[in-house]
Amino acid sequence: MTKKDPNYVAKLEKAISQKYGDEAITNPRKFWDEEKEKKYIEQSKEFLQKSEHLAGQKEKVDFAGFLVNKKLLTKNTNRVCSVCEKYSFDVYDAVYVNKFQTCRSCYIKWIESREERWATGWRPHKEE
Numbered sequence: 001m002t003k004k005d006p007n008y009v010a011k012l013e014k015a016i017s018q019k020y021g022d023e024a025i026t027n028p029r030k031f032w033d034e035e036k037e038k039k040y041i042e043q044s045k046e047f048l049q050k051s052e053h054l055a056g057q058k059e060k061v062d063f064a065g066f067l068v069n070k071k072l073l074t075k076n077t078n079r080v081c082s083v084c085e086k087y088s089f090d091v092y093d094a095v096y097v098n099k100f101q102t103c104r105s106c107y108i109k110w111i112e113s114r115e116e117r118w119a120t121g122w123r124p125h126k127e128e
């Protein structure tokens with residue numbers, strides 16, 4: 001075993017100050033004052049308020065067995081065709097679902113060039 005050098009820390013600090021400058025070994029409290037403390041406390045309070053606000057926006061809600069962001073549930077979208085009762089993931093169906101509550105294929109089959117009849121309330125029978 002070798003003996004521990006009692007001046008090891010002093011030598012290490014001297015080497016660090018030669019390589020990186022005197023600020024590298026200076027105690028950070030030297031540069032801290034009451035004004036900086038007040039600014040730090042204000043910034044901490046602002047950060048806490050912002051994080052609490054964001055946490056409220058990211059609240060999760062149980063929806064059909066899944067945890068969903070509450071913000072997403074404000075949108076009322078129904079992607080089920082009223083004629084064939086199929087749920088549509090197709091992007092092109094969005095226009096037809098929003099306007100006629102049908103998918104694109106049902107629109108072509110039952111509504112295209114007969115929008116007036118659809119607007120009056122006519123719907124195809126299940127056996128058709």
